[in-house]
Amino acid sequence: MAELTQQNKWAPLQASDADREKIWSKSRTFAGDVWFRFRHKPTAIAGFVIIAVLILFSILGPLFTPYDYAVQNLEMVNIPPIMKVYVGPSGEYLYITQSLRIITVGKDGKVGSQLTRVREETDKSMTIFESNGKEVALYYGGSPYVVADESTGNIYPTKTLWNTSYLLGTDALGRDILTRLMYGTRISLVVAFVAALVNMIIGILYGGVSGYVGGMVDTVMMRIVDIISTIPLTLYVILIMQVMGDGIQSIIVALGSVYWVDMARVVRGQVLSLKQQEFVLAAKTIGSSPKTILLQHLIPNAMGSILVTLTMLIPSAIFMEAFLGYLGIGLQPPLASLGTMCNDASANLRTSPHELFIPALMICAIMFAFNFVGDGLRDALDPKLKK
Amino acid sequence: MKKKALSALLAGALAVSLLSACSSNEPQNISDVSASTADDTSTAATAEAAPAGAQEMTFVLNNIPDGLDPGVTNNSFAQYVLINCFEGLVTYDESGSLVGGCAESWDISDDGLVYTFHLRDGLKWSDGTPFTANDFVYSIQRVLTPSTAAQYVSMVTGYIKNAQEFYDGTATADDLGVKAIDDQTLEITLIQPTSYFIDVLSMWVYDPVQQATVEANGDAWTSSPETYVCNGPFKVTGMSLNENVILEKNENYWDAENVTLDKLTFRYILDNSTALTAYESGEVDGIISIPSSDYARLKAEKAGVQVYPSYGTVYYNINCSVAPYDNPLVRKALCLAIDRQSLIDNVVQVDAEPAYSFLAPGYSVDGKDITEGRSNYGLSATADVEAAQAALAEAGYPNGEGFPTLQLSYYQDDTVKKIVEAMAEMLKNNLNINVEVSSNDWAIFYEDVQQGNYEVAAMGWSADYLNPMSFLPLFKTGDSSNNSFYSNPEYDALVEQVMSESDTAKAAELTMQAADLASKDYCCLPLYYKSNSFLMHDNISGYYMTASSNLYFKHVVVS
Numbered sequence: 012m013a014e015l016t017q018q019n020k021w022a023p024l025q026a027s028d029a030d031r032e033k034i035w036s037k038s039r040t041f042a043g044d045v046w047f048r049f050r051h052k053p054t055a056i057a058g059f060v061i062i063a064v065l066i067l068f069s070i071l072g073p074l075f076t077p078y079d080y081a082v083q084n085l086e087m088v089n090i091p092p093i094m095k096v097y098v099g100p101s102g103e104y105l106y107i108t109q110s111l112r113i114i115t116v117g118k119d120g121k122v123g124s125q126l127t128r129v130r131e132e133t134d135k136s137m138t139i140f141e142s143n144g145k146e147v148a149l150y151y152g153g154s155p156y157v158v159a160d161e162s163t164g165n166i167y168p169t170k171t172l173w174n175t176s177y178l179l180g181t182d183a184l185g186r187d188i189l190t191r192l193m194y195g196t197r198i199s200l201v202v203a204f205v206a207a208l209v210n211m212i213i214g215i216l217y218g219g220v221s222g223y224v225g226g227m228v229d230t231v232m233m234r235i236v237d238i239i240s241t242i243p244l245t246l247y248v249i250l251i252m253q254v255m256g257d258g259i260q261s262i263i264v265a266l267g268s269v270y271w272v273d274m275a276r277v278v279r280g281q282v283l284s285l286k287q288q289e290f291v292l293a294a295k296t297i298g299s300s301p302k303t304i305l306l307q308h309l310i311p312n313a314m315g316s317i318l319v320t321l322t323m324l325i326p327s328a329i330f331m332e333a334f335l336g337y338l339g340i341g342l343q344p345p346l347a348s349l350g351t352m353c354n355d356a357s358a359n360l361r362t363s364p365h366e367l368f369i370p371a372l373m374i375c376a377i378m379f380a381f382n383f384v385g386d387g388l389r390d391a392l393d394p395k396l397k398k
Numbered sequence: 399m400k401k402k403a404l405s406a407l408l409a410g411a412l413a414v415s416l417l418s419a420c421s422s423n424e425p426q427n428i429s430d431v432s433a434s435t436a437d438d439t440s441t442a443a444t445a446e447a448a449p450a451g452a453q454e455m456t457f458v459l460n461n462i463p464d465g466l467d468p469g470v471t472n473n474s475f476a477q478y479v480l481i482n483c484f485e486g487l488v489t490y491d492e493s494g495s496l497v498g499g500c501a502e503s504w505d506i507s508d509d510g511l512v513y514t515f516h517l518r519d520g521l522k523w524s525d526g527t528p529f530t531a532n533d534f535v536y537s538i539q540r541v542l543t544p545s546t547a548a549q550y551v552s553m554v555t556g557y558i559k560n561a562q563e564f565y566d567g568t569a570t571a572d573d574l575g576v577k578a579i580d581d582q583t584l585e586i587t588l589i590q591p592t593s594y595f596i597d598v599l600s601m602w603v604y605d606p607v608q609q610a611t612v613e614a615n616g617d618a619w620t621s622s623p624e625t626y627v628c629n630g631p632f633k634v635t636g637m638s639l640n641e642n643v644i645l646e647k648n649e650n651y652w653d654a655e656n657v658t659l660d661k662l663t664f665r666y667i668l669d670n671s672t673a674l675t676a677y678e679s680g681e682v683d684g685i686i687s688i689p690s691s692d693y694a695r696l697k698a699e700k701a702g703v704q705v706y707p708s709y710g711t712v713y714y715n716i717n718c719s720v721a722p723y724d725n726p727l728v729r730k731a732l733c734l735a736i737d738r739q740s741l742i743d744n745v746v747q748v749d750a751e752p753a754y755s756f757l758a759p760g761y762s763v764d765g766k767d768i769t770e771g772r773s774n775y776g777l778s779a780t781a782d783v784e785a786a787q788a789a790l791a792e793a794g795y796p797n798g799e800g801f802p803t804l805q806l807s808y809y810q811d812d813t814v815k816k817i818v819e820a821m822a823e824m825l826k827n828n829l830n831i832n833v834e835v836s837s838n839d840w841a842i843f844y845e846d847v848q849q850g851n852y853e854v855a856a857m858g859w860s861a862d863y864l865n866p867m868s869f870l871p872l873f874k875t876g877d878s879s880n881n882s883f884y885s886n887p888e889y890d891a892l893v894e895q896v897m898s899e900s901d902t903a904k905a906a907e908l909t910m911q912a913a914d915l916a917s918k919d920y921c922c923l924p925l926y927y928k929s930n931s932f933l934m935h936d937n938i939s940g941y942y943m944t945a946s947s948n949l950y951f952k953h954v955v956v957s
Contacts (some may be wrong), residue, residue, distance in 0.1 A: 083823045085744040087510050110747050111694040136698070150428045151698035157428060164428040182747065183691060184819055200845060213626075257836060339810060344835055345821045358812045359691040 015310050033194030048391035055387020061380035069197035070361045073190060078177075080194045081345035084185035086125050087114065089363040092180045094120075097158035097167040107146040109362040113149055113158065120175035141355060165362045180365050184357060188369055191347040193368060198259060198348040199329045200310045202266060206328035210321050214274025219305050221275065233279070240272045248335055257343040262335065266328055279321045281313035315392035322385030324388055332372050349374050358386065402955035450957045454661040455938055456491045458673045460664055461488040464841070468605040470540045472549035474860065474947065477602070478664055478686075479643055480766060481948045483628040486606040486649075487515050487534070487584070490944045492953070494864070496557045499870045500529075500606070500652075501584075502631070505710040510591030510900050515584040519797075522650040523547075524633035525607050533580035533606045536685055538576045539564070540612070541603055545567075552878055553862070553870075557595055559587040570955045576952055591900040597863035600946075602918040631952035641667060645951075658669060658940075659954045670812060678931055683956075684934035686949075690747045690813055696933065708930040709760040709868075709945040710860035711753050714821075714923040717853050719883035722801065727793035730776070730855070734786035735828035736821060742926055746813060746928075752779045755861070755917040755923035757869050757909075760945055761928075768866065768906040775917050777924075783828045793906035796832035808856035809843040817925070818856060854923065855922055857881070860947045866909045868946075873916045885919040 039047060049055050073080075083161040089109045096104040096116050104116040105126070115123035126140040127148075136152030139161060140145035151230075159166045174180060179188040221232040248265040255261045285291065286309060292302050335341045336350020344351070349370045406481035459521030463476030466486050490501035499505075501515040541548040542555070542565045555562040559575030588595060599605075608627040611619045619625045624646075626634045631651050636644035645662040648654065665682060667673040670689040677683045678701070686701065688696060697703045722728045728952065738752035751759075754777040759769040776785065787797065795801040802826060808818040822833040838846070847855050861868035871877040871892045875885040892912035899905040917924075930947055940953040 081823065083820060085740045085820060088744050109691055109695065110699055110744070112743075152428065154699075156698070159428050166426055166428060168429075182818060184823075309654070337839075344815065345822070355815075357669070358671055358689050361674065361689075362695060364692045 026293055035231060036074075045388075045391045049387050052387045052390060054383040055391070058380040058383030058387065061376060062384065065196055065377060065380070066080050068202060069200055070110060070339075074191060074328070076167075076187060076193070077189045078187040078190045080191045080347050082186060084181070085180050087177070087185045088183055089359060089366070090114075090122060090174060090177060090181045090185075091363065091365045092174050094172050094174055094176060097174055097294070098170060099147055099158070100145045100368035101144060101166060104172065105147065105167070106183065107141065107149060109158050111138065111149060111151060111156065113142070113147070115142070116172060116392055117127045120172045120204070122174065122176045127222050132161075135161075137193050163349075179369050180363075182352070182360055182362075182366050187344075188352075188366065191352060192373055195347045195349040195352055196373060196377070199260070199374075200334060200340070202262065202332040203329050205263050205267055205317050206325050207321060210274040210324055211317075211391065212271075213267075213269035215310060215317060218275035218278030219269065219282055219310060222279035223301065223305050223309065225283070225285055229279070233276075236272045236275055238326060241267055244270070245268060245335070245340075246330060249340060257341065259346070262341050270324065270328055273324060274317070274320055277312075277316055278313060281316050282309050285309050285312050292350045314361050318392060319385060319389040322381060322388055326381040326385070329377055329381070348378075399907040404957050432835050444756045447649060448600055449693075452661075453956050454663075455659065455683040455954065455956055456663040456665055456681075458665050458667045458676065458682050460666070460668055460670060460673060460687040461840075462668070465618075466626070466643075467607070469537060470548055471525060471550050472603070477948055479634070479645070479676060480602045480605065482632045482645060482951050483630045483634060483648075483660070484602060485601065485625075485630040488600050489526070490946075490948065490950070492598060494942075494944050496600060498535075503643045504596075507740075510593075511588050513586045513588070513916065514579075514908075515586070516583045517584065518652050519582070521629070521652055522734070523627050523629055524648045524650055524674040525608075525611075525627050526650055527608075527610070529606070530576055530581040531584040532581070533608065533873070534584050534604075535576050535604045536580050536609045538604065539574065540607065542574070548603060550601065550862075553598060553601055553603050555587055557592055557598060559589050561589075565861065590898045592897060593900050593902050593905055594863070594865040594867055595864045596891050598888060601695055601862050622628055627773045628744050632659075632662060642666060657952055658952060659706065659956065662951055674824070674933075677935075678846060683938050684728050686932045688815070688931055690745075693747050695818050702933050702935050704868045704880050704932050705749060705944075706930045706943040707945055708928040708947055709758055709864060710928040710947065711758045711869075712750075712858040712927065712928055713753065713756050715847060715852070715857045717850055717883060718848055718885070718921065720853065722793065722795070723853060725793050726919045728795075729791050729923070730900060731786045731790040731793065731829060733775075733923050734779055734782045734789060736782040736923065736925065737779075737824055738925055738954055741817060741820055745816050746926075750926040750929055752798045755913055755926045756872065756922050756924055757866060757913040757917075758861070758927045761864065761879075761906075763775050763902050763906045768910055769913075772910065772914065773917075775920070776855045781824060781828055785827055787830075790831075790834075795831075801829070805853040807841045807846065807852045807854070808835065808837050824920065830865060850881070850883055855881075857922075860927065862946060864945055866906070866913070870896060870909065870912055871919045882915065882922055884919070886915065886919065889915050 094106045094116060096106045099105045104114070104118065105113050106116050107113055112128070113126045115126065117123060126142050129139045129141050129146060131138055137148040137150050139146050141146050146161060148159050150157050150159050157166045177189065179186050179192065182188055182191070217232065221229045244265070247269060248262065251265045252261050255264065291304060291308060294308055332341070332348065333350035333353070336348040337354045339354055342348050342351055352370035353367055356363070358368070360367055407644045431787060459475065459478055461475040463471060464473045465471040466476055466479050468480050485499040487499055487501040500517055500521060502518045504515045506513055506514055519530055523529050538554060538558070540546055541551060541563055544565060555565055560569040560573045563569035564571070564574045571590070576842065577585045579585055580630070599686050606629060611625050611627045615625045616939045623634045623636055628648070629651070631648055631653070632645035633648040635646045642663055642665045646665070647657050647660050651657060653665060667676065670687050671683040674688070674689055674692060677685045693703070715734065716723050716725055716729050737763065742748065742750050742752065754774040755772070757765050757769060761768055790798060790801070805819055806822055808814050818835050822835050825831060825833050846852055846879070847857070859869065859872060871879050873884045873889060874880055874893050875890050889912055892908055892915065896905050896912065899908060930943055934941065937957050938954060939957065940955045941949065941951050945947045
């Protein structure tokens with residue numbers, strides 16, 4: 012060190028040819044480089060992890076719940092995940108439902124059954140139920156409603172419990188929301204997968220051919236794309252439903268037949284600029300077929316923009332499905348998608364907000380995850396952002 | 399920014415869970431609980447409220463009618479405007495009894511065939527032009543013109559002499575049994591004596607329409623307030639498509655001095671929970687449909703839940719013309735597999751009676767309800783799985799084997815959707831059969847049902863007039879309202895007898911025989927007998943709803 016400081020900093024080093032040729036930074040492949048930048052972006056990794064967890068949740072989750080998405084328990088409708096229970100005269104836990112009935116709850120948070128209604132005391136604003144041979148009164152004269160002793164009016168002590176029978180509560184028909192959420196997420200991911208697939212196949216080929224061939228072919232193909240993209244998707248889906256009937260297949264066909272147009276435009280633009288470059292000229296000179304040039308040379312070079320477009324289109328496809336479900340178009344009951352769950356819940360919004368909140372949160376989580384991954388990929392794939 | 403958005407989201411989630419988890423300062427006695435409803439009891443009971451403030455109110459409707467032409471539509475969503483803007487020869491008063499509307503009095507000939515109506519003095523249209531018996535003649539002839547496409551035409555052709563012939567073009571206006579003797583006297587001749595014809599006359603298909611505006615504007619006369627001439631307590635002063643209809647007091651109404659309300663706005667809010675928000679914030683004065691999950695709460699809080707008895711039944715049509723539903727045993731199995739009490743208590747969450755027949759109670763002869771003491775046809779409030787399985791086995795489908803997938807159709811409506819989903823699950827579990835549900839807009843759904851293009855379909859029937867005859871044609875062979883395609887010559891013969899029976903007690907007896915016959919065959923899938931409920935703030939009084947679900951606003955007072 013001392014030697015270095017004494018030297019003139021501006022004097023040339025004694026360098027050999029090997030030293031001069033040496034690349035000082037670590038050498039990485041393109042993929043390695045992308046991965047390096049991707050994993051150094053926390054939001055991207057978070058999105059990636061969320062997607063992985065959601066896939067596991069939707070595929071393996073149903074194996075671990077005792078319920079089916081269609082099984083109803085009409086005695087247990089609109090039960091929230093967290094219950095405020097009253098400790099009854101014989102120590103039992105009592106929960107007041109939104110329809111002003113009382114259900115018993117076990118000490119472990121498992122819901123039991125509805126109490127039988129004995130009589131109605133309208134002038135006292137009370138409904139009397141029988142619990143373990145004793146009478147308890149549901150007083151609805153004030154807010155909140157309470158369970159009390161009929162004669163003294165003393166309110167029983169309260170406790171707050173997690174609902175362990177239905178971890179996320181039940182909907183308006185007594186179905187387990189957690190199980191329905193798994194099936195709903197599965198549908199969202201299927202839609203994501205389908206959107207990705209049609210983008211990768213139709214979008215890339217269509218855009219690639221259009222851009223590479225050019226001329227009249229390009230003009231005609233792009234006008235077709237213009238026509239397709241002017242038809243509002245909602246209208247289009249409704250028309251397809253009328254022909255094909257309701258169900259996930261109609262949504263898939265509807266999304267699949269129009270969702271590739273953006274991708275086709277992007278690929279065409281990329282191919283148009285890339286095909287002027289020297290490596291394409293070289294490939295042409297050595298006699299490569301147009302197929303080879305397109306698939307081996309042009310598309311891989313455009314892969315950056317393709318991946319970015321893809322990850323941006325997937326969330327919009329998921330959102331479109333949820334939106335259609337919310338409008339009541341698409342799946343037929345009892346099938347659940349996140350959109351139809353929100354739709355079912357909106358009628359009970361005032362009394363059971365958890366029914367809307369949970370699927371809405373799930374839609375948010377999926378959208379965030381895909382957008383973060385898309386964001387991360389865009390930064391990682393853009394060499395200009397290299398640090 | 400993104401990080402912030404995420405943490406805000408998480409904070410929101412946390413806040414919600416905390417809100418529901420923590421609770422401080424627990425009250426110890428019910429007297430400590432804030433009495434939110436203490437002062438409601440006193441105001442609710444006052445019948446004669448003094449008018450105070452602006453006599454204006456807004457009432458929310460949740461379905462848009464297909465039209466506002468009384469001669470054309472049979473759509474019950476149109477009734478709020480039609481009932482309050484038009485008045486026929488007779489109408490219903492607060493107690494639900496039939497009173498004169500445009501007609502001050504009427505005489506019935508001894509043979510029960512000729513009705514002579516004496517109209518009130520000085521009747522006028524809302525535009526001030528005089529109103530005569532000829533207007534009724536014109537209106538009925540218009541209904542009987544095929545190009546009018548009146549949906550209720552059978553309510554005229556079935557009763558009035560030569561009406562069917564006039565409709566078919568084989569009779570002239572002179573032959574038709576509707577004649578104006580002079581400006582104030584109208585004579586109606588019937589095909590046969592019909593004891594309940596006056597009840598039928600209360601339907602809006604018999605309401606008068608003004609010849610001048612109809613001829614000047616064609617079908618468009620109902621689409622702008624200027625051309626919408628009417629004769630009832632209110633007139634239309636504004637309408638925006640799919641948004642609202644504004645009614646104002648009709649100064650030319652014969653009883654205008656007893657109409658206090660100046661302005662009545664019907665606003666369309668299709669989403670029930672949005673409507674409830676508007677109601678609870680005081681933005682509107684009443685809403686027609688209560689979200690089922692809020693019903694118990696609103697009732698407990700005395701927030702203005704109004705319950706009126708209704709002469710109607712919620713039942714599901716079973717298509718009796720297609721296999722396997724042409725087999726009464728299959729229909730019996732379907733009827734037995736439904737847990738009606740659970741549907742009422744947990745799904746619809748209303749006050750209703752489980753139904754075992756399509757004919758609702760509510761019609762009395764000599765102070766006794768005619769349905770009293772009838773059989774329950776082997777059905778019960780809860781599902782009888784064993785009996786249902788046995789009936790299905792007897793029909794040739796032991797344990798549901800070989801039974802084709804049942805198609806359950808419904809129209810888009812929050813409550814109906816919930817009922818259908820719950821029923822589908824009951825049928826699946828109790829009969830061990832496959833059920834598929836499908837939904838459509840009301841218009842498409844109803845067309846399918848009318849064409850018999852369904853297996854089991856959501857339906858309901860509110861009587862158009864207070865007589866069991868309103869129900870009987872539903873299962874009569876060849877009747878346009880028979881969408882179940884149930885056909886039983888014995889039943890048809892009984893219905894014919896009821897129609898021509900002039901003695902009410904005898905007619906009631908025959909009615910019950912007919913209803914028994916069809917109910918024993920399980921001609922439909924009855925669920926529950928309706929009651930009508932809507933929300934109205936306590937400062938509004940004087941409105942009334944008849945058992946045929948017509949809501950009258952003419953005597954409303956805002957205080």
